Amino acid sequence: MMADLECGTLCSVIDNLEVGVIIINTERRVVRWNNWLAARNCHSAEQADGKLLLELFPEIVGSRLEMAIDHAIRDRMPSLLSPALHGTLLPLYQNAEDRKRNRRMHQLIHVIPLTDAPLQAACLIQINDVTATVSRERVLRQQAENLRRNSFVDPLTGIYNRRKFDELFALEFAKAQRQQKPIAMIMLDIDQIGAYTAWYGNEQRDLVLRDIAAELKAAIQPAGDILARFDNERFALALPGMDEKSACLFAENLRLRIGTLKIANESETEGKLVTISLGLAVMVPEASADTHTLLSSADVALYQATHEGGNAAVCFSVEEGNFHTCG
Amino acid sequence: MDLNELQRDALGEIFNIGVGRAASSLSQIVNDTVLLSAPEVTLVHRSDAAKVLLGSEFRQFSTVSQHFSGAFDAEAMLVFPESNALEIVRLMVGPHMSIEELSEFEQEAMCEVGNIILNACMSALADLFHLSLNGTLPIHRFGDTESLSFLEGDEQQMILVLQVDMTISQQRVQGHILFLLSVVSMQSLLDCLDNYLREQGLL
Amino acid sequence: MENNNNPLLLIVDDSRMSRMLIRAIITDTRPNWRIIEASTGDESIKLVEEHSPNFVSMDVNMPGISGLEAAGRIRIRHPEIKIVLCTANIQESTREAASKVGIHFVPKPITAATIGDAVAFFES
Numbered sequence: 001m002m003a004d005l006e007c008g009t010l011c012s013v014i015d016n017l018e019v020g021v022i023i024i025n026t027e028r029r030v031v032r033w034n035n036w037l038a039a040r041n042c043h044s045a046e047q048a049d050g051k052l053l054l055e056l057f058p059e060i061v062g063s064r065l066e067m068a069i070d071h072a073i074r075d076r077m078p079s080l081l082s083p084a085l086h087g088t089l090l091p092l093y094q095n096a097e098d099r100k101r102n103r104r105m106h107q108l109i110h111v112i113p114l115t116d117a118p119l120q121a122a123c124l125i126q127i128n129d130v131t132a133t134v135s136r137e138r139v140l141r142q143q144a145e146n147l148r149r150n151s152f153v154d155p156l157t158g159i160y161n162r163r164k165f166d167e168l169f170a171l172e173f174a175k176a177q178r179q180q181k182p183i184a185m186i187m188l189d190i191d192q193i194g195a196y197t198a199w200y201g202n203e204q205r206d207l208v209l210r211d212i213a214a215e216l217k218a219a220i221q222p223a224g225d226i227l228a229r230f231d232n233e234r235f236a237l238a239l240p241g242m243d244e245k246s247a248c249l250f251a252e253n254l255r256l257r258i259g260t261l262k263i264a265n266e267s268e269t270e271g272k273l274v275t276i277s278l279g280l281a282v283m284v285p286e287a288s289a290d291t292h293t294l295l296s297s298a299d300v301a302l303y304q305a306t307h308e309g310g311n312a313a314v315c316f317s318v319e320e321g322n323f324h325t326c327g
Numbered sequence: 328m329d330l331n332e333l334q335r336d337a338l339g340e341i342f343n344i345g346v347g348r349a350a351s352s353l354s355q356i357v358n359d360t361v362l363l364s365a366p367e368v369t370l371v372h373r374s375d376a377a378k379v380l381l382g383s384e385f386r387q388f389s390t391v392s393q394h395f396s397g398a399f400d401a402e403a404m405l406v407f408p409e410s411n412a413l414e415i416v417r418l419m420v421g422p423h424m425s426i427e428e429l430s431e432f433e434q435e436a437m438c439e440v441g442n443i444i445l446n447a448c449m450s451a452l453a454d455l456f457h458l459s460l461n462g463t464l465p466i467h468r469f470g471d472t473e474s475l476s477f478l479e480g481d482e483q484q485m486i487l488v489l490q491v492d493m494t495i496s497q498q499r500v501q502g503h504i505l506f507l508l509s510v511v512s513m514q515s516l517l518d519c520l521d522n523y524l525r526e527q528g529l530l
Numbered sequence: 531m532e533n534n535n536n537p538l539l540l541i542v543d544d545s546r547m548s549r550m551l552i553r554a555i556i557t558d559t560r561p562n563w564r565i566i567e568a569s570t571g572d573e574s575i576k577l578v579e580e581h582s583p584n585f586v587s588m589d590v591n592m593p594g595i596s597g598l599e600a601a602g603r604i605r606i607r608h609p610e611i612k613i614v615l616c617t618a619n620i621q622e623s624t625r626e627a628a629s630k631v632g633i634h635f636v637p638k639p640i641t642a643a644t645i646g647d648a649v650a651f652f653e654s
Contacts, residue, residue: 064356064443075450077462080442082435084420085356108435110464137431333547340545343591344638347618354621362619364591451618455639528554529547 015045020092020127023114026073028053031121040092040105040129057090065089065109072113072123081109083130094131106131154229156206157213165228165236170291172226172240177285184247185298186237188254188278191310192268193233199267208263208274215261219254234302236295244282244315251278251313252327259311275311277302280326282315328485328513330370333529334520339368342489342504345451349444353495357419362494363444365504370513373484376505389413389433390468391441395449397460398519399512403449405441405491407502409469412437418495438467444491448504456519485513537652538564538581542574542597543589543616548640552587555645571600578604583611585652590617598624601633614648616640 007014014021015034023032033048043056053060053069060066064086068079081089088104098105108128114121152164160168176183190196190212197205213227216235220227230236239247255278263274279302283294301316304323308314313326330338342365350363389412392404407415416429416436442465453460487506492499508516524530539556543549549567556563566581568574571594574586586604590597601613615628618638625635634651636644 062355064352067352071446071450075446075453076459077446077450078464079446080439080465082432082439084416084432084435085439112464113461115461141431336545336547340547341639343545344618347591347638350619351621354619360621360623362591366593451639524547527551529550 020125020129022048022053022125022127023121024053024069024123024125026122028069028073030056037092037127040094041090059091060089063089065111068109068111069123069125072111076113076115078113079111081107081111083108083134090127092127092129094129105129106134157210157229159213159217159235160226160228162228162230165226165230165238168226168228169236169238172238173285173291173294176240176283177287177289180284181241182243182282182284183294184239184242184244184250184280184282185294186239186247186251186254186278186280187230187234187295187298187302188237188276189234189302189306191275191277191306192265195267196265196274199265211261211263212258212274212276215258216254219257236298242282244317247280247282248313248315248326251280251315254278255311255313255327271311277305277310278313278326279303279305280313280315281317328370328510328517330368330517333524334517335368335370337520337524337529338487339365341451341455342368342448344455345448346444346491348451349447352443352447353419353440357495359496360494362492364492365489366492367490369488371486371488373486373507376486376488388470389437390470391437391445391465392468393442393445393465394463395460397453398456398458399508399515401449401512401516402507403445404505404507405444405502406505407437407500411500411502414498414500415440415493415495418498418500434467438465441465441467444504456523458519484508485510487513534564536562536564537585538566538583539652540566540568540574540577540581540583540586542568542571542586542592542600544569544592545589548589548616551640552645555640555642556649559642559646559649571595571597574600575603578608578611582608586611586613587648588613588615590615590619598628601628602631605631605633612652614651616644616648 011032014032017034018036020037020040021032021034022030022037025031030048030051030053033043033045035045038044048056054066064081068081071077071079083106087106089107089109092105092107093099093103094105106129108130110126112124112126114124152160154161173183190208193205196208213229213235216227216237220237224240226238228236239250242250255276258276259273261274265272265274279298279300281294281297281301283289297316301314301323304316305312305314314323315326316323346363346365350361354361387409389407389409390404392402395401395403412433413429416433419440420429420432420436445465446462449460449462452458485508487508489504491502491504493502521530541549541552543552553565556565566577566583568577571592574588578586588597588601597615601615604611604613614634614636616636616638620635620637628635634648636648
């Protein structure tokens with residue numbers, strides 16, 4: 001029988017703590033095994049007392065826990081075994097039901113050297129049950145995932161994302177169809193964004209995208225107009241109720257407005273400022289019309305503006321089938 | 328104060344033994360090949376350490392620190408750029424995780440990785456020098472270069488900087504280990520080192 | 531192609547301290563052995579061709595090609611040379627793979643005991 005640890009009141013405290021406590025001596029034999037632990041695995045304090053820890057838990061031979069114990073006893077250095085990397089290292093169960101189903105608890109284990117030589121206590125192993133935290137994290141993660149799927153905002157710019165744009169645009173298009181009112185569609189992008197990024201880097205490019213988005217947002221009607229990040233490079237702007245002449249003026253205004261921001265662009269050989277190109281198309285949708293036609297028309301107009309040198313707003317007239325520069 | 332060639336060589340070799348052992352431990356956890364090497368040791372003043380770290384476009388850091396005391400006092404810190412830390416966690420915890428999940432695990436996993444590496448380095452030193460050192464449990468922190476605490480404080484602090492190359496499952500990740508010591512502690516460490524070299528008949 | 535009958539040991543390690551240590555221990559226990567040194571894997575391969583050592587003590591962790599690779603290359607061309615790998619990082623899988631090709635592992639740090647182990651392997 002091992003000599004009992006002389007600890008009186010303290011032993012009572014150890015035994016009643018709401019964490020697992022194992023104290024082992026330099027021979028790696030158990031000197032203390034508290035109630036919390038006894039209740040959660042198959043060894044009682046009496047059974048564990050004096051036994052080699054590796055005898056009680058043969059599966060930890062060669063494991064990080066065994067090495068951590070060596071580190072504590074030999075080198076007097078404490079170790080941490082995280083649930084992230086080890087999960088369910090020891091055979092501990094929250095209750096009989098879990099034990100039946102072999103569902104171990106998630107454990108956070110600290111191995112701490114004790115330096116009280118006369119007490120024969122060389123090392124403290126503290127075990128926390130973190131199953132609750134793990135499952136709470138799992139719930140939070142699921143909620144975050146749901147939120148992400150239901151979100152409609154582009155994280156960088158704060159304006160609508162593509163998914164939301166598609167949804168809102170479809171609604172407005174259908175309304176315009178019903179009411180036989182015009183709906184204008186503007187596609188725009190930043191000129192030579194690739195060269196800008198190569199010169200200034202990704203983070204700077206992101207800042208410019210954010211600033212331009214903010215400027216565009218300030219320019220539109222918050223109630224009716226739909227501004228969105230269409231994809232990595234393009235913005236989309238739907239303007240229900242606007243006819244072609246007004247939309248053209250509006251597009252040209254946006255172009256000038258971004259110019260007034262005077263964002264430096266050393267990668268440009270001329271002008272040295274960040275500019276945008278815009279493509280515009282307007283429709284009074286027929287009963288048979290669909291959103292794609294309007295989108296492609298605006299896109300083609302944007303293509304035209306870009307390839308005529310950029311820094312321009314071009315309108316594609318769906319009826320006449322031709323391009324003209326706005327302003 | 329500076330390291331002479333033999334001292335630099337010896338410290339380098341000792342820390343390589345330390346990180347080598349750490350690699351063995353880590354490979355057991357990951358169940359895959361882990362290689363760790365510390366190719367370079369330099370001794371700098373606290374104010375120059377920032378340059379060493381900043382010289383490599385890091386912005387956000389993941390750091391794990393432990394304090395050691397005994398024959399000398401040292402604050403040991405494992406520093407990885409945030410993106411590299413996430414990469415390490417991904418390699419250790421599993422490739423099937425999303426970024427959100429990895430970020431959650433990062434705190435604990437890096438704590439343990441740091442614990443393994445720092446303990447191994449210091450115990451290699453303690454073993455070879457026949458010293459007794461006490462260590463504290465690891466603390467993990469996120470920060471940018473401004474918030475790294477070692478940048479403030481006593482001008483007189485010396486910092487041993489080790490570059491660390493870690494390869495897990497054939498993916499290579501780089502970081503640094505820093506040991507912060509007062510001038511007095513640094514001198515103690517160098518005295519222990521010289522004693523060791525003398526014992527080995529190399530001095 | 532030395533005429534000398536005494537065993538020739540090649541010590542390969544990028545740490546000068548390690549090379550000095552191994553040399554000191556070997557000189558102490560086997561004073562008749564001749565010793566040459568290399569600090570990289572590439573240099574070691576060159577020296578093997580030039581001097582045909584009997585034994586090689588190789589550090590695993592070196593800049594340039596690793597000690598494992600250098601040992602492998604030496605082994606292919608000179609299967610009669612006995613090679614010992616020194617490393618602090620002895621993973622089971624590596625140890626098994628190496629023993630299959632007759633390469634012996636010795637843990638770091640370098641001590642009289644670990645070098646004694648290497649010498650025993652060389653002379654077996």
